[in-house]
Amino acid sequence: MKGEVILRVEGLWKYFGDVIALRNINLEVLKGELLVLLGPSGSGKSTLLRIIAGLEKPTKGKVYMDSEDITDLPPYKRDTSMVFQSLALFPNMTVYDNVAYGLKIRGVPKDEIDKRVDEILDLVKIRELKNRRVTKLSGGQRQRVAIARSLILNPSILLLDEPLGALDLKLRKELHVELKRLHEEVGNTWIFVTHDQEEALTLADRIGIMNNGRLEQVGDKWDLYEKPATRFVAEFIGETNLIDGKVVEVGDKYIVVDWMGEKIYAPVLENIDRGMNVSISIRPENISVSFRPKSVGEGVNIYEGEVVDELFKGSYVIYYVKIRNGQVIRATVLSKDADFDVGNKVYIYWRFDKGVTIID
Amino acid sequence: MRIEISGKIIKYILAIYTGLTIGFFIYFPISILYIYSVNNTPYFIPEWRGFTLQWFLKIFERGDLLNSIWNSLIIAVFVTAISMALGIPPSFYLVRTKGRIRDAYFLYLMIPFIIPWIIIGVADFILFWFIGVNKSLLTAALSHIVYSIPLIVVILTPRIYSLDPSLEEASMDLGADELTTFRKVTFPLIFPSIASAAIITFAWSFDNFVISYFTLGNELTWPVWVFSVIGKVPRIMPIINATSVIIITVSSIAIYILAKKGLTELF
């Protein structure tokens, strides 16, 4: 059934010698979803995937699949299949032999193998390449062979480790559409690792953001964008202004934070107290800019400042506004409303609930 | 059915196998040379007769032995110098050109390389007879070069091929002409390869027996001299043996130091 937890990772740690690759990872993967693990290189996302595949043993922690502990099972006893970063196609074989490999190893009769290979090659749309050597294929075609080779075994979970890494941008974009379609047609669970934010946003049902061995936040893309749980997430997905300050007052709806001499209102959080250091993330598109001060309601942040730079981006413009405490805030304005010039005195303002309070 | 063999057991079996095989086929006979070089008996019998250094001292009593080593050194130096001069230009040409002429040229250079050495020896034996040249150290050296030119090409081409061409392009873009670029960029980059080509050529020429055997005159090189006395001159084997021990030791240490300093690449 869709929506049920198919894979659960509990308290996972991984050391390579003295280097900590994973720190206390807890993750639930839902049946039928496409979960993207997103993070910069060295963040531990590939290690996590390899532990799920069984190619690596965790130092501490457990992996459960359908509530069964699979932590110590070798890869071939797991109902997962991996698509490698290098694709790892067997260069001595044809497309057919690559795709049929898993079935041949399992001793499936020849005519059944033929039938299933044809089906799966139809699914990835490369049936005409069946007898071609894999060394004679283009990047996109190799991609499809690698996925077909894994999918033919009907794994409950397909693991993909940056499989599009080596391809050029245009081809990647074509394959994103193709992968999305494949995932919907096959209907199994996919865990996809990438460092490319755009790829993650295009493909994912849910995204897990990894940084420095930690799983920082898991959620759908809107959650991550609108309610980042950590500074890293706020900065990694989209553009944002990060404001650091100290809580001076805790109200019912908002808190007041001292930001280098300026007051700033931000949403209240549970267990927040006076004197705590917090960060406030405010997206540039949530900030309004005007020549005159607007009437100030309760909990609206408004600052006087000077435009110090502007960046024309086509449909919108980014203004860099320096306010009285010397800090520069970025705000975006649609091009049709962008009447401001460098040197202009302007006011920037936003209601407190447009910001996000982050305790790190 | 899945046959499971513990990875650990395979590791140990392979480690022991590797040790035993290399030990028996490579080090056993070589250690025998070392043992007999200090064994106090002129006969190679499996028996220890006490320690002696007399064989090493007797090397200096054999003028013919020392002379043959000197001849081998002279030939090796000559062969290395000439074949480097003749072998480096085609190495660059073959890497930076494509097409049928290039392939044909490659084959032209490679045929003397892939065939057994004895053919070069016999062919040049007949050549020198045919044109009426007396055989000497020079004729042997000239025959060696037939093999060492392609040897250098085979060592250098893969390394030149793996040079990043953008480095040379960058140099020329910065205003250096081809000659300066070669001197300042290309040559330093392939110097270790050129050095290893020179060392391999030198060692090969020094130790070559078959080609020298057919193309030498009265002056003999070290391997040919050894061949001429093995089993014929009594009580000479331990002296030859002691000499080999010195050569093996010196060359091993020299190659090891050079390889360690990154001056050469052996493979």
Place this chain on the structure above:
Amino acid sequence: MSNKLLDRILYKYLIRRLGYYLGNLPGIIYILLLFYAPIAILFVISLTPPHKYIVIWEFTPINYFKVFTEATYYRILLNTFMIVSVATILLIIVAYPIAYYLARIAPNIGDRLLLFTIIPVEVNYLIRIYAWRVILGENGFLNSLLISMGLIHKPLTIFFYSWFAVVIVIIHEYLPYVVVPFYLNLRGIPNEIYEAAMDLGASKLQILRTITLPLSKPGLLSVVFIVFIPTLGEFAIPSLVGGQTGLMIGNLIDRYLSQFNLAIGATLSFFLLLFSIIISLIMIRLFGYEALYAR
């Protein structure tokens, strides 16, 4: 166009280009004069009637018929082929597990260990052949060992002055050079390939059979160039340890050249040349030039 510019262009595109091509000329001429021309003379002499001390300038293919019909010749040709084939096959069988161990299980010591096995076999080829007499000879180590173990009572003579000794010494001489191409070849296979096979359900033996061994084929081809073809012309090893059963074509060539019967010597050499080139060309045609490079 100014004269100066013209000069520059002339200099750059003509003189330098020319210099680039001319650099190849000495080598081409050298190989022509000291290899291809002598081979042509050799071929012509192989067509003259066999005679000691003089060459009779008449032309007949009789030597080639002799070589294939007279037992003294073709027996030794066959013997050469057998010895070399057995040595090559044994070398592959002996060397492959070592290469596998060094490349896959102990890669950190691989380079150094290979260096230490290659260095001692680089020099003193003849005396190392002689050392085997101490191991394989009638009063050698092997016989002493077998007698002390009670397996035999009298020293066996088959180990020395025999084709067996020739094969053993060829293995000694070429073992490191056969390990190297397999080692480099196995190291070139990315780890993810093995992981993918394992992930798809293959056992260690199945991986070896379906992935590792087929991917080692280029190494196998290098071995043809490294061992098979060069040892066809081996001469010192059979002379020193071969005895009667270990005679090879090299001994035959030497015998006729020292009798100054050039016609037969030339015929045998030319036959050996043709045979080597044909095998090489088949290899190159089938698998490309790469196989050459591991030598």
